[in-house]
Amino acid sequence: MTSKKTEKLVKIGLGVIALAILVIAYAMGTFKFIIENPDDLINLTIEHLKLVGISAVLSIGTAVPLGILVTRPKFKKYDWIVLNFANIGQTVPSLAILALVMSYFGLGWQTAIFALWFNSLLPILRNTVAGIENVNPQIIDAGRGMGMSSKQLFFKLELPNAMYAIMAGVRTSVVINVGTAALAFLIGGGGLGDLIFTGISLYDTGIILSGAVPVILLAIILDFILGRLEKVIIPRGLRRTNEAA
Amino acid sequence: MIEFKNVTKVYGSGNKNVTAVNEINFHVEEGEICVFLGPSGCGKTTLLRMVNRLIPITSGKIEVDGKDVHSMDMIKLRRSIGYVIQHNGLFPNMTIEENINVVPKMLGWDQSKMKKRYSDLMDMMGLDAGQFQKRYPYELSGGQQQRIGIARALAADPPVMLMDEPFGALDPVIRDHLQNEFLKIQKEMKKTILFVSHDIDEAIKLADKIAIFNAGKLMQFGTPDEILSNPKNSFVSDFVGEERSLKRLTLLKVRDLVLLMDGFKKNISNHEWHGQVISVNENLKTALAILLAAPNGEACVVDENNRYLGILRVSDFSFLTEIHPKDFSIVR
Numbered sequence: 001m002t003s004k005k006t007e008k009l010v011k012i013g014l015g016v017i018a019l020a021i022l023v024i025a026y027a028m029g030t031f032k033f034i035i036e037n038p039d040d041l042i043n044l045t046i047e048h049l050k051l052v053g054i055s056a057v058l059s060i061g062t063a064v065p066l067g068i069l070v071t072r073p074k075f076k077k078y079d080w081i082v083l084n085f086a087n088i089g090q091t092v093p094s095l096a097i098l099a100l101v102m103s104y105f106g107l108g109w110q111t112a113i114f115a116l117w118f119n120s121l122l123p124i125l126r127n128t129v130a131g132i133e134n135v136n137p138q139i140i141d142a143g144r145g146m147g148m149s150s151k152q153l154f155f156k157l158e159l160p161n162a163m164y165a166i167m168a169g170v171r172t173s174v175v176i177n178v179g180t181a182a183l184a185f186l187i188g189g190g191g192l193g194d195l196i197f198t199g200i201s202l203y204d205t206g207i208i209l210s211g212a213v214p215v216i217l218l219a220i221i222l223d224f225i226l227g228r229l230e231k232v233i234i235p236r237g238l239r240r241t242n243e244a245a
Numbered sequence: 246m247i248e249f250k251n252v253t254k255v256y257g258s259g260n261k262n263v264t265a266v267n268e269i270n271f272h273v274e275e276g277e278i279c280v281f282l283g284p285s286g287c288g289k290t291t292l293l294r295m296v297n298r299l300i301p302i303t304s305g306k307i308e309v310d311g312k313d314v315h316s317m318d319m320i321k322l323r324r325s326i327g328y329v330i331q332h333n334g335l336f337p338n339m340t341i342e343e344n345i346n347v348v349p350k351m352l353g354w355d356q357s358k359m360k361k362r363y364s365d366l367m368d369m370m371g372l373d374a375g376q377f378q379k380r381y382p383y384e385l386s387g388g389q390q391q392r393i394g395i396a397r398a399l400a401a402d403p404p405v406m407l408m409d410e411p412f413g414a415l416d417p418v419i420r421d422h423l424q425n426e427f428l429k430i431q432k433e434m435k436k437t438i439l440f441v442s443h444d445i446d447e448a449i450k451l452a453d454k455i456a457i458f459n460a461g462k463l464m465q466f467g468t469p470d471e472i473l474s475n476p477k478n479s480f481v482s483d484f485v486g487e488e489r490s491l492k493r494l495t496l497l498k499v500r501d502l503v504l505l506m507d508g509f510k511k512n513i514s515n516h517e518w519h520g521q522v523i524s525v526n527e528n529l530k531t532a533l534a535i536l537l538a539a540p541n542g543e544a545c546v547v548d549e550n551n552r553y554l555g556i557l558r559v560s561d562f563s564f565l566t567e568i569h570p571k572d573f574s575i576v577r
Contacts, residue, residue, distance in 0.1 A: 142334030145299055145407070146348055147323030160338040235338035237381030
């Protein structure tokens with residue numbers, strides 16, 4: 001009861017803060033710019049979404065299979081190599097990755113996507129590995145004792161029971177990438193960073209915010225959509241256990 | 246029938262070898278419950294897990310129905326043996342129905358057969374099939390989960406069951422209740438069951454045969470009565486405890502004692518008796534407890550229909566001296 005009440009209060013409080021930010025943004029002329037150039041905003045948002053979307057698909061496509069691979073008994077002893085590699089990937093600043101990769105891929109969106117992909121590997125990889133390794137060993141023992149093949153053990157027990165952690169990693173990296181993708185402008189990758197950096201060079205807070213506010217909204221909306229997706233993907237029997245934990 | 250022939254398991258760690266199971270020889274008859282008893286680390290669970298090859302054998306042979314388990318296909322072998330573990334090991338991502346039908350599904354049963362098997366098993370476990378069908382393990386109590394765990398192991402009707410402390414994590418009341426239900430089910434099913442336990446009382450209650458282990462060696466193998474009345478060595482007698490003669494009484498019923506007594510008084514009318522009453526089907530340990538609590542050390546024995554059969558006294562227990570349960574026609 002009380003936790004529900006505090007949750008409601010916090011939600012209302014956050015809503016008020018968001019509203020206040022919007023009002024301030026309006027006062028600074030944000031919406032004036034957007035209203036005057038609606039096509040700009042739409043095009044840049046689509047570019048931004050493409051950057052985030054493509055890099056997310058690529059990093060899920062790499063990190064999840066890689067995470068699964070290093071949890072297989074055969075490759076278990078190599079998991080530290082992969083995890084450390086991904087750790088380094090996370091520690092190198094995104095801007096530095098952009099600069100480094102630029103010398104190979106040149107300017108443009110491919111470079112941006114590569115950098116975003118590299119940056120979002122770790123959360124997904126680490127969560128995949130942790131999720132699979134933390135599946136209750138007794139369940140696996142029961143499954144093996146009942147005669148499941150290694151394939152069945154993986155698809156029926158390990159993967160579904162690790163889904164919560166894997167989805168959490170995907171959600172984290174996507175939301176971070178929405179913000180990081182703003183840097184793509186610097187190497188000609190497009191996206192909403194265009195408005196932000198233009199605003200910075202022009203000392204125009206209105207233009208900065210007309211880029212920044214959509215980025216924030218995009219992050220919130222994507223997180224919400226992924227949260228809904230979680231409800232579909234994660235087995236119902238697991239949701240409660242994780243909520244309780 | 247399950248036969249253990251010189252079964253040995255050695256764990257090697259560097260140049261140091263640890264023998265977890267050492268030259269075990271015995272066999273379990275079809276339809277019997279054999280309880281593996283012993284302190285932690287005595288090798289009982291290792292031995293159990295070698296039967297369905299969760300742990301590979303170092304040397305020796307385990308035969309199920311005359312076939313060496315190592316000559317059989319591992320997956321097929323495991324699907325033909327029921328497996329129950331402590332904390333049930335139910336799959337949290339599957340509904341109760343899906344959990345129970347895991348093995349039948351792998352064996353390729355059709356939907357209607359699995360549906361029927363599910364409701365039959367739920368009936369047997371005393372749970373409502375419809376109510377639990379779409380529910381998940383976390384929604385069930387510990388006792389219910391353990392019942393589902395046993396039902397799941399029974400699903401494909403395997404002739405052999407391996408149970409690793411299935412009631413170990415339950416509170417005493419629920420444990421006692423489930424043990425009784427388990428015995429009732431076993432009476433009909435007649436499975437060959439290997440059952441790991443560290444609880445001597447549980448072993449006496451459930452076992453047809455008990456195998457006591459210590460430090461990887463088989464200390465004694467025999468019926469509960471043999472173990473209690475004639476412990477082979479000091480380890481066994483220590484393990485079964487000081488009150489083993491008291492524990493033996495749980496193996497016998499009042500009926501057994503009454504049959505031994507020539508002068509059992511039969512002529513008691515219902516109106517005369519106002520003291521304690523004992524059913525003929527009660528075990529003798531409980532009967533003794535009732536007698537000791539009775540003000541004059543006497544109690545009246547009644548049959549199933551509450552007819553009064555006669556008076557029992559503490560001194561009557563002397564008839565039991567040197568008598569073994571196996572000497573009775575009615576044992577348990």
